[in-house]
Amino acid sequence: MNDLKQYIETHKERFLEELFSLLRIPSVSSKTEHKPDMLKCAERWKELLFAAGCDCAEVHPTEGAPVVYGEKIVNKNAPTVLVYGHYDVMPVEPLELWKTSPFEPTIIDGRIYCRGANDDKGQSFMHAKAFEYLLKNNELTCNVKFMLEGEEEVGSKNLYTFCEQNVEKLKADVILVSDTSMIDSDTPSITVGLRGLTYLEVEVTGPNHDLHSGLFGGAVANPINILCKMVASITDEKNRITIPHFYDDVLTVSNEERALMAKAPFNEEKYKEALDVKELCGEEGFSTIERTGIRPSFDLCGIWGGYTGEGTKTVLPSKAYAKLSMRIVPNQDPDKISALFQQHFEAIAPKCVKVKVTPHHGGNAYVSPIEMPAYKAAEKAFEETYGKMPIPTRSGGSIPIISGFDKILNTKSLLLGFGLEADAIHSPNESYKLEHLFKGIETIVWFYRYFEKKKS
């Protein structure tokens, strides 16, 4: 066993206890009731950054959740790595589907089950431990800066401002981000593309109060019936989005690149089996990998209205609601898409109802250049730990701030993700493999070793 593996083995229990201390804090950014938990989690990160060896570590208040910043400057002329991660997590509902307590990390069959175990407490924590190892072994030849925010899951609004106000402080040669997945435990991959996002909420109002569905049914517009008709019409029979001008800015991906994408290992039967679906469903003319990687999508993330309790209630409700997201691709602008949706939704609303559209957060898509030194260093790092070169892939997910970094800080990001689809992030029973946690730390250490060489 080499020194690195030995170090991880020796400090395993402490590593887990440190990570668990973050996981136990229910830092759900979308719920105001968790505001105190956001500060608690930021403070805990500050302690962990000091403990890992940072010269300074600070909790910066913002208008929302605070930003944690820490750094170790070894040499003003050495290359600088900015590590970005987020300590906020998704809501845990539906609670009844969790097999363990969502904020009590529990190890079962080599996996840590907990909200945030992967996304992104587990993945960002690996960077602190890789940094600790390099520093303790006098191997750190890069300057390292850490920036952890608490609003990634709700659009990073205040991190944009923080970046704008701290361009000099955040200066770096590359931004390292572990918040994505790899193909499988034996197939390392680096995410080179991310979709962007537009998230909106709609409210449809029929009569001004709930009505008896017998006395009024058939004569007065039912807002649930109308909402369903309206959202149903947003996609056509080819599963294309019907909003006028929606596809105007979509970059066409070349046949060459599509051919390359088709070479990534993908077993459709296994994919369907894991989800227990008989058939997949998506835009006509594109493969599954293309549908999530290079094409936009429209998903209802939530819907509610009327009586949803036990048994029956014959009611024609006053209101119906939906939350929806559109994943967008390179060159589509989230604000423009949001406005197009709003305009369209208002235009298709029949006169018998009132509609209200509330845009939530959004973010641009991102494409990472595979020619940059950091990418080459990451390739070699994966080769050291996995014995094979990582495959460049495009993820359907979104990390809106990544394109913001590019614009505000003029710095490219490298998406060094160690998650798996099976980790069920954003879902009940989120988990993270211990094997990936430890191999991730190793790979990051190797990244620094090669990155320094590449740069100098």
Next chain:
Amino acid sequence: MNDLKQYIETHKERFLEELFSLLRIPSVSSKTEHKPDMLKCAERWKELLFAAGCDCAEVHPTEGAPVVYGEKIVNKNAPTVLVYGHYDVMPVEPLELWKTSPFEPTIIDGRIYCRGANDDKGQSFMHAKAFEYLLKNNELTCNVKFMLEGEEEVGSKNLYTFCEQNVEKLKADVILVSDTSMIDSDTPSITVGLRGLTYLEVEVTGPNHDLHSGLFGGAVANPINILCKMVASITDEKNRITIPHFYDDVLTVSNEERALMAKAPFNEEKYKEALDVKELCGEEGFSTIERTGIRPSFDLCGIWGGYTGEGTKTVLPSKAYAKLSMRIVPNQDPDKISALFQQHFEAIAPKCVKVKVTPHHGGNAYVSPIEMPAYKAAEKAFEETYGKMPIPTRSGGSIPIISGFDKILNTKSLLLGFGLEADAIHSPNESYKLEHLFKGIETIVWFYRYFEKKKS
């Protein structure tokens, strides 16, 4: 002031206290947690029947909520009236829309606000007080039987059995039911038609667990998207129901009857104003009164799925649900309609999802003959209290057991309703006008006076 008005005036406070004692019991039949309240409410009714002067009053256990039965036999050869009512109420959600506590009767501006104030505790209570008056004043020349059930809002399943087992006991010349509305406070009306009902619940399952809407969105069927498309297709652009054979058994109403219906006072502008809607919406080719009176309808009574909490959550959920009701008209069979819906819904489900259809309760439509003596007596009774003849109307609501009475007991029902649309039954802030409560008692007393004459 005549004796009858004087009696009501003198005993007003006691009447209200008695009614309030029923209203305070949260007898929500669709929720199992309220099982003890059903028994409590039945026992309270039994006490009130004894107090009003019944010779016997019993609480009959059933497999569900108990049936209360009481009677006063004055003369075996005299005509017999069976009073039917229900002591169960609708759920009270959404709670936040109530301006008063839903189970604490509160009088504001001449109205009692409380769940059940009208439907049907308030309306059925009038019968006990009219009976009390007639008995105390030695005016009762009919036999009176009372039957109060606790499952009307959930389909009266066990009352069918109770009726089948007690055909002799329940023998009567007419069944009196106050569970409907009149046109307005100055325009008495008698409901001569009721729609039937079919109520179902559907569940659409996409993937076997909630997914990240970025990683999977666009490639895996979203059950909310699919549910919306499926239910949206149940009605067409003319607001007709698209289920094959749905209209096969609908009785065509003659142009003569439609012309008569068109004469009932109806102010569309006021109707829209009261509901705060710009336009009405219903089946092409029919008026508003026809749409609720003689045509079937399809309403989503509830829908839910995915994330419905505060803020945002980007999720592609595993399941989506809806509760829906179809109001049916004379000659349509609820079981047949339920089966047609199920068959159709399963047939239109795309292969990328699984669907489950659960039928709830149903009931036939009903048409009451206006030639029967009880109807004529009721006409005269209204004339006494309101100074004008009541208008025969058709209601869009359903009281499934009414057609059951016809079949099992071979007895016609007379729908002597004193509610108003403004009473918001089934909705938050249900209320009942004190004026209607007291005028209702008067009218019922007059009904007995004329009914006895008609019969003898």
